[in-house]
Amino acid sequence: MTAVGNVADLIRSAALREADHPALLDAADGSQVSWGRLDSAVDAQAHRLRMAGALTGDRVAVRLPTGIEFCVALFGALRAGCVVVPLAPGLPGPELTRVLADSGARLLVAEGEVPGIAGTVKVLPAPALAEAEPFETAGGDEDLAVLAYTSGTSGVPRGVMLSHRALVSNTRQCARLRPAPVTAADRVLLAIPLFHAYGLGPGLLQTAAAGATGVLLERFDAEGALAAIRRHRVTTFVGVPPMYTALLGLPEEELREGLATLRLLTSGAAPLDGEVLRRVKAATGLDVFEGYGLTETGPVLTSTLVTGAPKPGSVGQPLPEVELRLVDSDGTPLEEEDEGGAGLVSVRGPNLFSGYWPDGAHGPDAEGWFRTGDVGYLDEGGDLHLVDRANDLIIVNGFNVYPHEVEHVLGLLPGVVEAAAVGVPDAGTGETVKVVVVRGEGAELTEADVVAHCTSLLAKFKVPTRVEFVEALPHSVTGKLARRSLR
Numbered sequence: 001m002t003a004v005g006n007v008a009d010l011i012r013s014a015a016l017r018e019a020d021h022p023a024l025l026d027a028a029d030g031s032q033v034s035w036g037r038l039d040s041a042v043d044a045q046a047h048r049l050r051m052a053g054a055l056t057g058d059r060v061a062v063r064l065p066t067g068i069e070f071c072v073a074l075f076g077a078l079r080a081g082c083v084v085v086p087l088a089p090g091l092p093g094p095e096l097t098r099v100l101a102d103s104g105a106r107l108l109v110a111e112g113e114v115p116g117i118a119g120t121v122k123v124l125p126a127p128a129l130a131e132a133e134p135f136e137t138a139g140g141d142e143d144l145a146v147l148a149y150t151s152g153t154s155g156v157p158r159g160v161m162l163s164h165r166a167l168v169s170n171t172r173q174c175a176r177l178r179p180a181p182v183t184a185a186d187r188v189l190l191a192i193p194l195f196h197a198y199g200l201g202p203g204l205l206q207t208a209a210a211g212a213t214g215v216l217l218e219r220f221d222a223e224g225a226l227a228a229i230r231r232h233r234v235t236t237f238v239g240v241p242p243m244y245t246a247l248l249g250l251p252e253e254e255l256r257e258g259l260a261t262l263r264l265l266t267s268g269a270a271p272l273d274g275e276v277l278r279r280v281k282a283a284t285g286l287d288v289f290e291g292y293g294l295t296e297t298g299p300v301l302t303s304t305l306v307t308g309a310p311k312p313g314s315v316g317q318p319l320p321e322v323e324l325r326l327v328d329s330d331g332t333p334l335e336e337e338d339e340g341g342a343g344l345v346s347v348r349g350p351n352l353f354s355g356y357w358p359d360g361a362h363g364p365d366a367e368g369w370f371r372t373g374d375v376g377y378l379d380e381g382g383d384l385h386l387v388d389r390a391n392d393l394i395i396v397n398g399f400n401v402y403p404h405e406v407e408h409v410l411g412l413l414p415g416v417v418e419a420a421a422v423g424v425p426d427a428g429t430g431e432t433v434k435v436v437v438v439r440g441e442g443a444e445l446t447e448a449d450v451v452a453h454c455t456s457l458l459a460k461f462k463v464p465t466r467v468e469f470v471e472a473l474p475h476s477v478t479g480k481l482a483r484r485s486l487r
Contacts, residue, residue, distance in 0.1 A: 004168040006140035007205065008042060008079035014211035015039035018184070022213045024068050025187075027228040033068055033129060035211060038075075044132035045076025052107060052124060056081030056138045059105040059147060061121075063087040063096070063114070066194045066218045069126040071204065073109045074194070076127060078145055078164075081138025085147045085159075086195035094457050099149050099157055103357065140164045147357055148197055148295050150400055157405075159357030160197075160295045169350035170201055170298035171209040173319040177305040179264060181236065182210040186263075188236045191217040191225060191243065197295040198269050198398060203238050212236075222246040226258040233261045240269045240398035242430045244276050244288065252283045259284050266291060268300070269398030270430045271386065274312030290315050292386065294372055295400075296363075298351035301372075302384050314383040322349040326378065331371065342377045342387055346370065392483050394423030395431050396461040403483070406433060406454065406462060413453045415443030420473055422486045424466065434466040436486050438473060445469075 014023065019036030026032070033041070054060060060077040062084055064070040077084045085103045087096065093116050100108065100121055108114060108123045117123060146162040174181050181202065182188055188207045192199035207214040215232045217225060220243055228234065237259075244267065247255060265280065268291040280288050292315035293299035301324065304316035318324040326334045326343030334343045348368040355363025364370040373393075376386040394401040406421035418438040426432035439445050447467040454463045474482040 004141055004165050004172075006078060006081075006137045007145050007164050007167050008075045008137060009140070010168070010171070010205060010208040011035065011039050011042055011075050012137075014208055017211055021184075021211060023208075024071060024214050024216060025232060026068055027215055027217045027224075027232065028067075031068065037129060038068075038072070040131045041072045041127065041129045042075040042079055043135040044130035045072050045127045046080040046135040047132050048124070048127065048130075049077060049080045049082060049107065052122060054080060054082050054107055057083065057144070058107070059083045059085050059103045061085040061087055061100060061103065061105040061108040061110075062195070063089055063091065063108060063110040064126055065089045065111075066190065066199070066216050068129070068216065070194050072127045072129070074204075077109075079135055079137050081143070083144045083147050085149070086200065087149075088193065088195055088459055091459060092457060095157070095459060099159075102157070103147055103149075103159060142354075144354065146200070150295050161354040161357055161360060161363075162295075162298060163354050166298040166351050166353055167201065167205060168209075169321070170300055170319075171205050173321050173349075173351060174202060174206055174300055174303075175209060176320045177303060178308065179305065180210075181238075181264065181266060181305065182206045182212050184211045186210065186212040186235045187232055188212055188214050188238060189217060189225065189229060189234045190214045190238065191220040192238060192240060192269075192398065196399065197299040198240070198293075199238075201299050202266070202268065202291070220246075222250055226250065226255070229261065230258050235261055236264045237262055237266070239265065239267050239288075240430070241267060241272045241276065242397050242428055243267075244272065244280055245427060245430075248276065248279050248283065255283050256285075259286070262286060265289065266303075266305070268293065270395040271313075271315075277310060277312055292316070292384065296353045296370065297347060297349075297372070298353065300351070301347055301349075304383075307381075307383070311381075311383055314379065314385050316384065317382055318347070318384075319349075319351075322347060322351065324384065325369075326376065327371065331365075331369075342375050345372045345374045345376050345384070345386075347372060392422065394421070394433055396423075396426075396433065397429045399459075399461045401433055401462045406435065406458065406464065409454055409457045410435060410437065410450070412457070413445070413450065415440050415445045418473055420481055420483060420486055421464065422483050424487055426465070429461075432466065433462060433464040434468065434486075435464040436468045436470055436473060438471065439469055 291303040306317040403421035410419035423431040
């Protein structure tokens with residue numbers, strides 16, 4: 001396999017090509033940094049981590065909001081040969097403690113005080129745009145670059161091991177698409193949180209690979225995003241379905257004028273309704289190109305950019321260097337005569353992860369194939385359509401929520417006999433978490449009690465917004481919870 005180097009080399013390469021070209025622009029305050037200045041700040045952060053005791057291979061957690069500081073912290077750790085553990089800024093204490101302990105992180109880069117952190121973890125403040133002597137990049141290729149935590153099917157967060165090879169390969173695969181998702185001349189709106197695989201890969205890393213300009217937006221709201229697009233003459237929008245739904249809530253004329261500088265709209269992380277596709281095209285004249293992927297796949301697997309033709313209900317075809325096939329529950333490929341039938345999506349390519357932390361378990365098999373757990377079918381044109389999600393995954397604003405994790409937390413609440421979590425449609429977030437709860441005899445639990453309990457133990461997007469109390473939950477004859485009837 002061709003050497004791909006270190007993810008932080010993307011910054012150095014951009015600085016060598018166009019040192020004075022704007023790299024990042026913060027939409028909140030208008031501050032910006034060039035590729036040359038960013039490269040120097042990354043060097044300074046790498047030196048800073050070394051002085052703090054970080055060695056090659058050490059895990060460095062980064063809990064910062066979307067902004068220039070996050071980018072410096074991320075690439076500085078990667079240049080130092082460390083493994084970045086990206087965390088949500090609002091991650092509740094119990095989850096933060098669990099992830100830090102599981103990853104064995106030695107350093108945490110965060111804003112302000114972080115109460116309850118064990119003494120083995122040293123907290124460093126957010127980095128400044130300092131200058132320093134060049135730092136010789138450490139590590140790369142098959143070395144671990146990012147340890148991204150997603151909720152496992154058992155409800156316990158699992159660390160997805162992404163190598164430099166996987167992440168750089170995915171930027172190369174995406175760059176080969178036409179029209180190109182990002183070019184050096186683009187200004188890319190980065191409104192998806194950068195700690196999320198989608199915001200990180202197709203967003204930040206793709207921007208760096210092209211040497212474009214990333215316009216950072218910490219929080220998305222339709223009017224704020226439209227203002228940022230207009231003010232900073234954004235040309236490429238990396239979005240998720242709820243963002244497009246929110247934009248369509250604005251007056252059509254305002255939307256058309258506000259998005260006039262855009263050349264390309266992309267969407268991922270969750271299915272985009274065909275009616276939304278149609279309405280966006282009617283309002284702006286632009287198609288929305290959909291993609292599909294997982295944190296475990298670096299993350300992009302397919303895109304309608306492969307054919308250049310959006311197709312309602314389809315997530316397109318595999319990227320260059322990605323192989324995709326449908327298999328049965330035993331992993332056996334479906335026969336040609338089964339064409340059009342649904343099967344589990346199995347993939348192979350250089351962008352795949354190295355298994356789950358810490359031992360690489362349940363990664364690609366000996367032949368390099370990985371079953372995503374999603375169920376889909378290929379139409380006559382070879383485009384993939386997803387029809388169901390294994391493990392009853394719930395996707396809220398592009399973020400994965402596994403029912404078992406929510407149910408485990410509910411089981412800790414006195415008065416709960418049994419509970420089930422399911423995803424239900426939501427106009428604002430695509431899906432939202434609904435819980436169905438069986439109370440114990442004499443328990444006086446209220447909806448407010450359930451929500452407050454979950455809020456104290458779960459990230460905000462995992463907290464249920466709908467609570468229903470029932471006498472009993474439906475089960476199959478084998479005792480398995482019949483979730484589908486609860487939706």
